Amino acid sequence: MVLKTTLVILLGICVLHSCSLAAPCWEEVVPQNVVGFDFEVTSVVEGPNEAGIYTYNYTLYRIDNGLTCYRDVSHIAFWFPCKLGAQKSVLNGQFGISMTCTGGGCPVLEMGGTNGMTEPVLDPACRFFWGFKFDECSETGGGFLRPKVDEISYPDDPLDPYCTIVLRSSAGPEWGKWLIKGGDGKSGLYDAGDIKVPTCMPAVSTDDLSWGSIKVLYR
Numbered sequence: 001m002v003l004k005t006t007l008v009i010l011l012g013i014c015v016l017h018s019c020s021l022a023a024p025c026w027e028e029v030v031p032q033n034v035v036g037f038d039f040e041v042t043s044v045v046e047g048p049n050e051a052g053i054y055t056y057n058y059t060l061y062r063i064d065n066g067l068t069c070y071r072d073v074s075h076i077a078f079w080f081p082c083k084l085g086a087q088k089s090v091l092n093g094q095f096g097i098s099m100t101c102t103g104g105g106c107p108v109l110e111m112g113g114t115n116g117m118t119e120p121v122l123d124p125a126c127r128f129f130w131g132f133k134f135d136e137c138s139e140t141g142g143g144f145l146r147p148k149v150d151e152i153s154y155p156d157d158p159l160d161p162y163c164t165i166v167l168r169s170s171a172g173p174e175w176g177k178w179l180i181k182g183g184d185g186k187s188g189l190y191d192a193g194d195i196k197v198p199t200c201m202p203a204v205s206t207d208d209l210s211w212g213s214i215k216v217l218y219r
Contacts, residue, residue: 025126026079026177029192037071037189038063039145039180040153043196045173053091054169056196058178061154061162064147071189073144074181076107077119077133078165078197081176085200087112087130089171096167099134101145103161107134121179121190131176131197167198174199 031038039062047054060076080086090096094111101107109132110117116128136144147153147160154160176197182189 025122029121029177029179029190031191031193032189034071034189034191035065036068037180037182037191038065039191041178041193041195045196048172052170054172054198056165056167056169056173056198058165058195059155059162060145060165061160062145062147064149064151064153064157064160066151067149070143070146071182073136074183075133075135077117077129077177077179077181078131078195079119079129079177079179080112080131080197080199081174082171082198082200083116083130084112084114086169086171086198087132089169089198089201091168091170094132097132097165098167099163099165101161101163103145107136107163109134119179119181121181121188121192169198171198171201173197 039060042059044057045054046057049055058078062070087093094109097109097111099107099109111132112128112130116130117133118127119129120127122129145161145163148157150157152160154162173196175194177192178195179190179192
């Protein structure tokens with residue numbers, strides 16, 4: 001009886017917080033290491049600070065393969081395993097995520113919201129994901145993170161373009177995925193890897209809270 005009660009409680013918590021579940025749809029999404037379409041994303045997670053806030057700092061750069069054909073970028077996606085529960089932990093939501101690039105591109109931010117976002121690489125049965133992505137809209141004559149074609153990549157070559165992405169969250173980190181799609185978003189060209197992203201917001205004891213306070217806390 002105790003075990004059954006515990007399982008019911010855990011299920012209720014997961015429904016409330018959108019707990020992380022196994023994601024077989026992403027198991028086959030591995031780096032392709034295609035020459036001309038090879039990227040790296042590094043992350044540093046700081047915190048929590050005195051207010052319990054974590055700061056997520058990402059650095060995105062392109063591997064410099066020298067004189068080669070550098071394919072265009074469609075979008076850059078960051079996947080949160082905890083889905084909507086993790087999205088809600090991002091301070092100021094969509095307006096709390098910034099991306100700054102030293103060269104190329106004019107990214108447009110999109111968040112999953114309640115219904116998630118589509119990802120063409122994923123299996124049709126689980127094509128929707130939660131997190132955020134930047135859609136590329138390269139200007140005429142430009143290009144997204146085009147390296148200096150000297151076969152030395154950032155950070156060893158500080159003149160190679162790179163992007164920094166920053167967000168703040170009330171939730172600690174867990175492993176998620178980053179994915180960069182090539183071309184028009186419909187082709188099979190992509191690069192991917194693991195990244196630290198916010199997990200579910202920690203459960204809060206409601207023993208001493210009024211019902212009105214609980215509704216405000218989890219709205």
